[in-house]
Amino acid sequence: MQRQSSYKDDSGKLYLVPTPIGNLEDITIRAKKVLTNADYIAAEDTRTSGILLEKIGVHNRMISFHKYNSKERAPELIKLMQDGATIAEISDAGMPVISDPGYILVQECIKNNIPVVPLPGPSAFATALIASGFDAQPFTYYGFLPRKSSEQKPYFKQMSDFRGTSIFYEAPHRLAKTLKTLASVLPADRQMVAARELTKIHEEFVRGTVSEVSDYFAENAPRGEFVILISPNTEEAKQLSWKELIALVNDLVDQGESKKDAIKKVAKEHNVSKNELYDEYHQG
Template sequence: MTDNNSFNSSPATLYIVPTPIGNLGDITQRAIEVLSSVDLIAAEDTRHTGRLLSHLNIGTRTFALHDHNEQQKAQVLVEKLLEGQSIALVSDAGTPLISDPGYHLVNQCRKAGVQVVPLPGACAVITALSASGLPSDRFSFEGFLPPKSKGRKDRFLELAKVERTCIFYESPHRIMDSLADMLDVLGAERQVVLARELTKTFETIQGLPLGELIPWLEEDANRIRGEMVILVHGHREDSSEELPDEARRTLSILTKELPLKKAAALTAEIYNLKKNALYKWGLEHLD
């Protein structure tokens, strides 16, 4: 891009600019305009960002802002903003602050009254979720898993009963250990989707019960290479759809004479089912 771009950045503004997670074609036109027009780009890795800027023919100066220096350097950038400069914040890939640096800078900007303008764009969490086939009405992003087995198992225990889809990032060298810990806590039947190399040449999105996913990954070492997103189906009580028709019919008859709780307990005893599943079905389907 050239300096005569039609977009003019506002002074004393911090722009949060997502960058591609793989395919460079995913950069937005607005992101290009902002990166071309700001006074400075705060980048997680200036060399990595420099390659993207070179590809886009953008010559804006960069400033290193990463996990190891952010708390010290954030105030330097805030002072530049207060002096009237405009700054774009980028990470190596995707949306800044999503398991990437930027929190301290944005926090200090807001405390100082600096305008913060977020741009929409690439994010591996949302990209993976949209194609996973798992429920997307309620989900939580849990970031990177702890590096040690005990920490991972403790995290899985905390989330074992939550009903929302849980999403994690994991590295290739820890993926198998993490899935083994997940298997120990969540069991072989829990549905898990592994999304790797999103938007890249070898993009793979595979969903299987955990007890089947692990052997599938072990079949081919290439399946555990690259950037990874793990999506875990939320906890489900015994599905009412699995209740036999006869049990539903019996429950319906009994509730005409008995409270639902008692009717569910009797039906569970007759058909050797879990009363909670029957009770839940009764609440949803019976008056």
């Protein structure tokens, strides 16, 4: 077990600082203060972040920290913090760690007993979720999906079955193709929202069925970064018979699962008593 006291002393710390996803007025007073006072700013893209920092009047030294150098750079940053430095980690936009390599640095700080101090702030998926019109509890956030259609389809099958809101990011040049794949898996009348350019001057929400939104972007060139939201599956779940449930258990056993694990998994997925399924399985 490990306990952390973030504000105990003036020793080295890692601050996770959200930055605006578009509108610069979304920078918080606290975020600006932390960035101003930090010894170093670890930035996913120093050029992009440099523009932001210049506009808010912060001129501290930046260190590049991105997915291609994170494993090599993390030990250097850990050493700086062990020597007493404070480091503010930022992504290109929004929350650090969300769809960026910040978690690697967080893990290393935890291993080395260096305090990690998170600041609240902007997040594109949360911003889109609260304006989507879909129930926000529960939801699943997938980040960026694989690029190949064959690799996307299992994710879309999960979204089709999920009884909560599903969220993922997509780049404009891949959006039409991704939505076409999505429409081939989900029911055509399932509701979805495509949100783009959030907090910016061209902010837009395109709402409709999967089929309607897919057709719209097939004819209208997408622009800007997109957050895609899929409405929950509200269909009544079909209650399978014991015979059907036992067949599912046997399928898992044939795939190498133990009988105990297979029964537990099927019972959980279909909301039935594990003990009752166990009894039915062994009686049959």
